[in-house]
Amino acid sequence: MRPRDIGLAVAVMAIWGFNFVMIDVGLDHFPPLLFNALRFTLAAFPAVLFAGRPQVPWRWIVAVGLILGVSKFSLLFAGMAAGMPAGLSSLVLQSQAVFTMVFAVLLLRERPRPVQIAGLLVAVAGVGLVATRMGAAFGAFLLIVGAAACWGLSNIATRKASPPDTLRFMIWVSAVASIPLIGLTLLVDGASADLAALRSFDLPALGSLVYVALISTLAGFAVWGRLMQTYGASTVAPFSMLVPFFGLASAAVFLGERIHAVDIAGGVLVIGGILLGLVKNPVPRLVRVEA
Structure with a gap:
């Protein structure tokens, strides 16, 4: 990768890591479902009016919208x-x-390699280690694990969709997600709670919405999609392991969260296991035999 593109990849990871701080700020002002509905509505409109028609079948846009937008982020926001x-x-x-x-x-009936299975077990051990110190927050921890499961399922749907333009794809996904999320927040949170939250709308609330909707979602995925198309998933995907580093560091600096030794050990196992699964089998070298 060119140095400029390496810098872009790291910048996107920093944006996505700091995103968790901004989500925390937003959740101080809005109920989780309302915050999620506002986030995807802002990401979709008015951009969808200028994005042009989707370049992938509607079934994949709807699938990713419901799994990623509605399910994954609602569970993430609820857990936090x-x-x-x-x-x-x-x-x-x-x-x-x-x-x-x-x-x-x-x-997809894929057959994992032994090293991928080993990496999976190491990563699961890391998540289990983090779970040991959750205590009263164990229910919230399970919601985040549920969000991770939804993200994994949406990755399969996105792979099947293979969008040529990630930005346009995310705009339409956001539009699909916004409609059921508006209905859910009215049904679950209630119109009175939503109106009360909107009446207390202030500058930090606006900043959190703009960040998670426009900077993290649209700008982040636009750059990420271009890098993936240019260099391929195997080259770019490992950069995502920087997200927890930026997430933990920014939460410690801006929110005063303590980083425990168990968190570090669990993080090493999770990230190490995922990276282990990315290791490819060595290609055997051809040896020339002289006659």
């Missing part, structure tokens, strides 16, 4: 609102790589 720390959420969410492999085996 229930007490899961922002930095630790960024780490546990990386277990999506484990779920992606499991769903690839079940739904």
Whole structure:
């Protein structure tokens, strides 16, 4: 990769890591479902009016919209609102790589290599280690694990869709997600709670919405999609392991969250296991035999 593109990849990871801090800020102002509905509505409109027609079949846009937008982010926001720390959420969410492999085996009939299975077990051990210190927040921890599972399933749907333009794809996914999310927040949170939250709308609330909707979702995925198309998934995907680093560090700096030794050990296992699964079998060298 060119140095400029390496810098872009790291910048996107920093944006996505800091995103958890901004989610925490937003959840101080909005109920989780309302915050998620506002986030995807802002990401979709008015951009969808200028994005042009989708370049992939509608079934994949609807599938990713419901699995990623509605399910994954609603569980993530609910888990954080229930007490899961922002930095630790960024780490546990990386277990999506484990779920992606499991769903690839079940739904795509892929056959994992032994090193991938070993990496999966190491990553699962890391998530289990983090779970040991959750205590009263164990329910919130399970919500984040559920979000990771939904992310893994949406990765399979996105792989099947193979969108040529990631930005346009995410705009339409956001539009699809916004409609059921508006209905869900009215049904679950109630119109009175939603109106009360909107009446208290202030500058931090606006900043969190703009960040998670426009900077993290649209700008982040636009750059990420271009890098994936230019260099391929095997080259770019390992950069995502930087997200927990930026997530934990920014949560410690801006939210005052403590980083425990168990968190570090669990993070090493999770990230190490995922990276282990990315190791490819060595290609045998051809040896020339002289006659």
